[in-house]
Amino acid sequence: MAQTLEKHHVVWYRSTLFAALLVAMTAFCEPGIFSALNGMGAGGGASPDITNAANAIVxxxxxxxSLFTSGVVNRITPKWGLVIGTLDYTPYAAGLYCNDRFGTNWLLLFxxxxxxxAAAFLWVSSGAIxxxxxxxxxxxxxxxxxxxLQSLAGSIGGIISLALNIKKAWRGSISTPTYVVLMVIMSVGWLFALALPTARQIQRVDGRPVxxxxxxxxxxxxxxxxxxxxxPAILALIPFWIYGQWNLSYQWQFNFAYFTVRARALNSTLFYLVGLVSALVLGQLLDxxxxxxxxxxxxxxxVLVVLVGTGWILGQAVQVHYSNTKPTLDWSSDGYGLGAFxxxxxxxxxxxxxxxxxxLCGCLSNDLNETTMITxxxxxxSCLGSTFAFVVSAVHVDYNWACGINLLLFGISxxxxxxxxxxxxxxxTQSTFAKGAGLAVHESENVAPSASANEEKGSRFIVKEIPQ
Known part of the structure; x- marks a missing residue:
């Protein structure tokens, strides 16, 4: 039975939802624009081979x-971990541009x-927050x-690309201004991370400190x-985590392989626009x-079983058809609607x-440090799965098999x-998820003093033994 908690007055710019909005804006500027570039197929470029290799490296x-940054983020705080994570997305986009225009690979790989x-800091910190x-x-x-908002960024990236490439009714690369606009958006994400309240400043409606x-x-x-x-709960979710990002490689390849530049841009816009709607609807349902x-x-x-299962079963059928017909579809082509849908x-x-x-993982713990580790x-x-998925694409595994792997992984999960x-x-969740953490340092002025003889008080920290 759920506890009934008294609601406390919260200043809006110290609220958890405002903090979530700032984190979402960093997702808009960084992984969202990364997805926008890749959602147009091969990072917007003419050849997918180097892009698949680059994404496998990413x-x-x-x-x-991620495994090492979790401990670092706990020590420097999630806010500053997020700031670090927003600073280094643009070299990747610049590398895509240089590879597409001049054929140079070193900047993209670097x-x-x-x-x-950077993404390790961003994703670990944002999930923890x-x-x-x-x-x-x-x-x-x-x-x-x-x-x-990450999906919204992808849709805006698609709209920008569509506006700049609307006359390109053929396969190939996107225009130079597309790269420039998207890199500019990537370069401002740190401002939102810098505005984030610290754990000590956050005010919850239930009055509990972070x-x-x-x-x-x-x-x-x-x-x-x-x-x-x-x-056990974490181990049981591992196959689901592997599936969660395995699909990206194949989906981006699908868009590049069978559609013209402007059709890819339209597909990318629709792909991320409906993602914005589905994320908000499911989030509201879960709360x-x-x-x-x-x-x-x-x-x-x-809901996931029905929708995701339908998507991959239909996808397998469409992929078999496209493997036989090998189309290059524009929005004016017959048959475009099936692939776009x-x-x-x-x-x-x-x-x-x-x-x-x-x-689901957030249901397992309310502790900031544990959520950092879970994230x-x-x-x-998840990224290990993505790495192998991009390797699969880089070695040109048949698209029928690539699609089938996604269906299989989803079923196994x-x-x-x-x-x-x-x-x-x-x-x-009444208590923390993990036991036996050992000696911990609490950086909070709200930690209640303990009568334990092992507790040492300082001007800023309270050191206490966590039960084994």
Whole structure:
């Protein structure tokens, strides 16, 4: 039975929803524009080979770096982790431009490494903030803001590309001004991260403070990470995390392989525009107080099973047809509607998978530091899946097989998600998720003093032993 909590007055610019909006704006400027570029197929360029290799590097670096940045973010605070994460997306976009126009590869490959490192900070920090700052009743909307605005960026990128390439009724690369406009948007994301309230400044409607806990040593941060990773609920969700970003490579390849430049831009616009709608709708549903939290988890799960399953079954049928006919479709072509509908359906489903995934993990803990670690695991494992997916594209695996892998991975992930949804989601999370974190340092003026003999008080920190 859920607790009834007294509502407290909250200053709007210290609220969790305002913090979520600022995080969402960083998602708009950085991963959103990254998605806009790639959503137009091959990073907007004429050849997908180098782009697939570059994206494999991005997600490979992100997969490894996420595990290490989780401890760093806990020590420098999620706000400053987010600031770092917004600073280095533009070299990747510049590398795409130079490769497309001049055939140079080094800047794109270098930019991919830099982006992978920056993205690790951005994704770990943003996930920690959205799940660790937010009240239980607002976690769905917080994640919806992020993935909704990320999709909005993709749609705006598609609109810009459509306006600048509307006469290109052939396959090929996008115009130079498209790259310039998108790089300008990427370069301003740090302003929103800088405006983010700190954990100490956040005001929740339930009156509970946000505690930022630093482990006594960096090594003990990894003990917490290991503790969380070995929990049954986390292990059960690993296949779902792998699926969550595996699909990107194939979907972007699909758009590049079968459509003209302007049709790709239109497809990309529709793909991300419907994603904005689906993210906001699912986020609202997951926070709806009419149903209990376990009921909302079950409803969200069933919605995903139906929509995502339909998308990949239809996708497999369409891919077999396209493999036989090998079309190059413009919006004026016969048969364009089927491919555009399929691509748009994928765009509708993908943000719902992300919102549900993070919301489900947010049901497992309300602790800021633990959500940092959970987010790091999600990012690391999801990006590992993306890395292999882009390798699959880079070695030119047949599109029929590439599509079938997505359908297979989604099917394999369902039993684990079902077990978590039907057995592990409670009405409220009463305590922290991980046990045995060891010696921790609480950076909060709101931590209640303890009578323990092991507690040492300072002007800013309280050090206390967490029960083993």
């Amino acid at each position: 997600f490979g670096v992100l997969a490894v770096a 930019g991919s490494v830099i982006l992978g490192l 959205l799940l660790g700052y937010s009240e239980e009743s607002r976690k769905g909307r917080a994640m919806a803001f992020k993935f909704g 505690h930022l806990v630093k482990q006594a040593t960096f090594f003990k941060e990894f003990r917490v990470l290991k503790s969380i990773f070995t929990r 709806h107080t009419r149903w209990s939290r376990p009921a909302r988890a079950k409803i969200g799960f069933l 399929l691509f748009t359906l994928w765009g509708f489903c993908d943000p719902m998978v992300s919102v549900f995934n993070y919301w 790091a695991l999600i990012n690391s494992i 369902l039993p684990g998600v079902a077990w978590v949804v039907f057995t592990q989601i409670m009405e409220t």
